[in-house]
Amino acid sequence: xxxxxxxxxxxxxxxxxxxDLCLDCRACxxxxxxxxxxxxxLEDTRAKLAPTAPPVTAQGRFMRWLFFNVFVHxxxxxxxxxxxxxxxxxxxxxxxxKAGVMKVLPPQLRKMEQMLPAKGRLWPRALPExxxxxxxxxxxxxxxxxxxxxVMFDDVNRxxxxxxSAAGADVIAPSTEACCGAIHHHNGAHDPALDLARRNIxxxxxxxxxxxxxxxxxxxxxxxxxxxxxxxxxxxxxxGARARDFARRVRDVSEVLLELGLPEMKHPVNETVTYxxxxxxxxxxxxxxxxxxxxAQIPGLKLVPLPESDMCCGAAGTYNLTxxxxxxxxxxxxxxxxxxxxxxxxxxGNVGCAMHIQSEAAARRQPLRVAHPVELLHRAVFGNRx
Numbered sequence: 001x002x003x004x005x006x007x008x009x010x011x012x013x014x015x016x017x018x019x020d021l022c023l024d025c026r027a028c029x030x031x032x033x034x035x036x037x038x039x040x041x042l043e044d045t046r047a048k049l050a051p052t053a054p055p056v057t058a059q060g061r062f063m064r065w066l067f068f069n070v071f072v073h074x075x076x077x078x079x080x081x082x083x084x085x086x087x088x089x090x091x092x093x094x095x096x097x098k099a100g101v102m103k104v105l106p107p108q109l110r111k112m113e114q115m116l117p118a119k120g121r122l123w124p125r126a127l128p129e130x131x132x133x134x135x136x137x138x139x140x141x142x143x144x145x146x147x148x149x150x151v152m153f154d155d156v157n158r159x160x161x162x163x164x165s166a167a168g169a170d171v172i173a174p175s176t177e178a179c180c181g182a183i184h185h186h187n188g189a190h191d192p193a194l195d196l197a198r199r200n201i202x203x204x205x206x207x208x209x210x211x212x213x214x215x216x217x218x219x220x221x222x223x224x225x226x227x228x229x230x231x232x233x234x235x236x237x238x239x240g241a242r243a244r245d246f247a248r249r250v251r252d253v254s255e256v257l258l259e260l261g262l263p264e265m266k267h268p269v270n271e272t273v274t275y276x277x278x279x280x281x282x283x284x285x286x287x288x289x290x291x292x293x294x295x296a297q298i299p300g301l302k303l304v305p306l307p308e309s310d311m312c313c314g315a316a317g318t319y320n321l322t323x324x325x326x327x328x329x330x331x332x333x334x335x336x337x338x339x340x341x342x343x344x345x346x347x348x349g350n351v352g353c354a355m356h357i358q359s360e361a362a363a364r365r366q367p368l369r370v371a372h373p374v375e376l377l378h379r380a381v382f383g384n385r386x
Contacts, residue, residue: 050188138168220350224284265380268300278350315356
């Protein structure tokens with residue numbers, strides 16, 4: 001990147017490929033003794049290289065179109081998923097997989113198909129805009145549902161809101177929420193990311209009315225991006241100060257639940273579970289202890305340490321779709337470490353990690369259930385009801 005900036009090297013195909021292979025997992029930032037913020041350098045470099053990028057393949061253009069025009073719009077994503085969901089309900093989808101039909105797809109599309117969860121609602125419902133605290137109100141929390149998260153893991157979002165409410169929070173989930181902007185920002189589309197940041201600031205911290213105490217999310221990748229709004233909009237005269245206020249209120253849901261205090265857990269969860277640190281939770285947000293402290297409080301649950309728990313699983317946002325070979329190698333390493341623990345389940349605080357690890361385990365016929373910590377906490381508080 002320094003060579004490019006100083007004009008010592010050209011943005012050749014080899015140079016671009018080298019930069020594209022970076023996971024942007026930010027583990028280097030955790031260990032760098034000089035505290036270099038590498039992800040800012042990488043994202044700025046990618047944005048500068050984007051206008052001069054050589055023509056991409058038809059598959060690459062299609063994937064980029066999906067990222068920017070489908071994934072980040074929950075309504076469109078629901079429509080796109082409706083046919084496979086119907087086929088799942090009818091039992092046709094599984095037959096197509098067993099017949100090997102999906103193997104004819106190009107690698108990136110095959111990986112995307114592989115990650116589709118085995119079950120889900122035909123049309124996931126949006127969260128209610130307001131959920132009142134079930135006990136004495138301690139705070140007001142804005143809940144960020146996410147794009148893919150609100151469609152693929154809507155049950156987890158609903159469980160999180162129920163837990164927050166039971167712990168004493170009024171929960172606000174504004175219908176005007178937009179994509180966090182991470183997909184755009186990580187793929188060199190800087191200006192759309194800024195527009196999305198402004199929309200979310202308006203949604204969660206309107207200029208009139210009382211502010212929420214925290215802005216919580218289940219999704220590590222979204223949380224990391226939301227915490228960057230102060231940096232993204234630092235030169236924006238209108239939004240700069242509001243962006244700083246917004247970023248300082250962003251929390252992972254585990255942090256908020258720990259501060260609120262969990263409601264009584266009457267239902268033991270008699271399982272052996274290990275915990276995988278999502279990169280954008282551990283390295284970007286420095287949140288590692290809080291999920292473990294919550295899981296340790298669940299009656300009956302045995303939490304066992306995972307070797308290389310903060311090593312990237314290969315999901316890395318859309319990385320597993322653009323670089324499926326490298327992503328698969330990292331998943332193999334992660335699954336071997338999980339198997340070594342003897343755990344029947346792996347908890348992780350990120351949608352992308354959950355889909356990637358679960359789908360790769362299924363492809364290897366490795367028995368494993370991947371769950372968000374919120375799912376396990378919800379079982380302990382409310383029992384097995386969804």
